[in-house]
Amino acid sequence: MPSSLPQDSAEPRPVRGRWYRRSVVERDPAVVAKDRRRRLAMRVTSCVLVLALVVAGGFVAKLRGNVQTAPLTLGAGGTLDDGPLDILLLGTDTRSAENAKYGGSEFTTGEGHSDVMMLMHMSADRKRVTVVSFPRDTLVPLPACTDPHTGKTYPAQDLAMLNYALSYGGPGCTVAAINKLTGLNIDHFMMADFTAVKEISNVVGGVDVCLNSAVTDPMSGLKLPAGVSSVKGDSALAYLRTRHGFSDGGDIGRIRAQQAFMASLTRKIKSENTLTNLPRLYRIADAMTQNLTVDEGLSNIPTLIAVAKNMNDADLGDIAFVTLPTITYEPDPNRLAVDESKASRLFDVLRRDGDVTERPAAPAPSSPAPSPSATDTQKPSASRTPTPSPTATEPALQRAGIPVYVINALGDTGRPAEVVRILKKAGYTSAEDGGKGDTTVPATQILYTDGYEEVAKDLAAKLKVNNAQLVKTASVVSVQVLVGEDFAQGTTVSSAKDTVGGGLSGQTANQVTCQQGNPSE
The missing domain is CATH 3.30.70.2390 (Alpha-Beta Plaits)
Structure with a gap:
């Protein structure tokens, strides 16, 4: 029955579950069409949110199933909002399972040795990240460690190669050794194998690296021309593994190349807003967790994601990659010893949550000032507390x-x-x-x-x-x-x-560095 109410009546009436006042304006076709589009958009958005929740639930569950854990051994597990955060990043050279094709039957069992050892220090305010690389050939005191899998106890050693600690008790033994060396208390560790590097470089579509001259290294399989190349998969792995292809064929040249790779990877991830791209973020997380071993405190997926977010939030100029200061070990020129004076200054900066970076000097008033970069405009130089440089008179x-x-x-x-x-x-x-x-x-x-x-x-x-x-x-x-x-x-x-200061060797994530080929290769 048609309503007897006049069309301009103020009497409210229900229409599709809501009350509204009829008027000439509301009956306008354009307004009605707009309202329908809005309601449709709300329904679509609701469906997307529900789907996202379902996918996220499966996403987190799958990632949690991927992660393997091992004991931290020493050091109290910190939290992401409890002061500075120290995470030890390890790359194992084990050739078991999918990694067996990289050769070396002596590496196919056990934990292997740590080809890569990087200590990632996040400042308490999460605005700075310092990544310290430890050369694998460095001789340091090793503590006594008990292998959690076999129960075998390895005695303490006054001087041994740092990368051997992994084979004496797993990641926890390396954590203990670096705690002893630095005076820090490492909160967590992450250990990845060869496959992780390949998969991540594939997911991001390759990482740009720069060479001053062509490099061919039969031992790692690296073959790249001079100039800038994008590497992924086996090429990325070969670039990171080679120790004969760069500089003088030692570990320092390899570390410099690894730092350049990580800086380039950081720039790419930040420039492409990877952490807001859910499909890509999932692929990276899936690839990483399938080849990742962490301590129990870091096995929580939201915690891992929070670590990634902290890394993403830091400005490129505040992400520094530095190398542990070393000198040649005189009894054996193929080994390195810790440069005690320089290393102690670096460890002191980390313990007091200081800054290893420094800004370039401002140009003279008569010179035209360079255009500020995005990094320069986001952080004032007054906030810097650079590492003090040596005061010896040369x-x-x-x-x-x-x-x-x-x-x-x-x-x-x-x-x-x-x-x-x-x-x-x-x-x-x-x-x-x-x-x-x-x-x-x-x-x-x-x-x-x-x-x-x-x-x-x-x-x-x-x-x-x-x-x-x-x-x-x-x-x-x-x-x-x-x-x-x-x-x-x-x-x-x-x-x-912005670069590293205090006489340290390294670079920040906003710097592009090129590698020099080893003339003997």
Whole structure:
């Protein structure tokens, strides 16, 4: 029966479950259509949310089933909101299961040795991340460890290779050794194998790496041309594993390449908003957890995701990769010893939750200021507490007569001659044009051989080259200035960014570094 109420009546009436006041405006076709679209959108959104909850439940359950655990052994398990957080990242060289194809029957049983040892320190405010790489050949005291699987106890050793700790008691023994070495109390650990690296690099679509010269290393399978290449799968693994392909064929060159890879991976993940891309985040998490062993305290999936979020929230210039300071172990030149003075300063910074990075000096008033990067505009320099540099007075460097070769790595044939003039004006009277490099590179580097470290540091100070771009290699005679695309004009390079300070070796995540091939390969 039609209603007897007049059309302009104020009497409310139910329509599709809600009350509203009839009016001429509400009967407008455009308004009615808009209202229908809104209700449809609400229903679709509700369905998506329900589906997301269902998928998330299965997602977390599957990931939880992927994760393997092992005892932390020493150190109290910290929480993500309880002060600084220290997590030991381990890469095992075991060749069991899917990793057996990488050879070495002696590695097919047990935990293996730790090819990669990185201590990730997250500051209490979660604004800074410092990742310290420990060379595998470093000799340190090892504590007594009991293997949780076999019950066998390994006695303490006054001096042994750090990477052997993994085979003496699993990840917990390495945690104990680094606690003893640093004076820290590591909260958690993560251990991954070869497969994890391959899968993650595949999921992100490859990681860009830069080489000054072509590299071929039959032992790792690495074969890359000069310049920038995107590596994934077996190529990524070969890049990270090779210790013969870079610099002088030692572990320090490999660590530098690993730090460059991780910095590039960090830039890619942050630039593509990976942590907000649920399908990609799931694929990364699935690939990682299938090949990951953690301590019990870190086996909670939301905790793992929170760690990733903390890493993602830090600015690129506040994510630093540094190498444990070492010196050659005199009785055996194939081994390294801890550089006690430099290492103690680094450990002190970590224990007091300090900052290992420093900002480039502000340009002189007469010079045009460079355009600020996103990182520069987000964090004031006043917040920095850089590691103090050594105060020892060095004798004045006699620059005249030192052979310095300027290499063209930017494609501008006239620029090397200009740089030679800049160096001669600075006192390097024997500087000369060294010809064209194998490729163009984004960042200017200073390559030096034994006996020329102080010269390289002096040149870096004169040209404003970050210490991340200083590379020791046997492939050069004396010193080379590899002029990159950031030195196309002016008297100093234009790409100075936040970098590590205090005489430490390493880089920040916003720096692009290129690897120098080993001349013996």
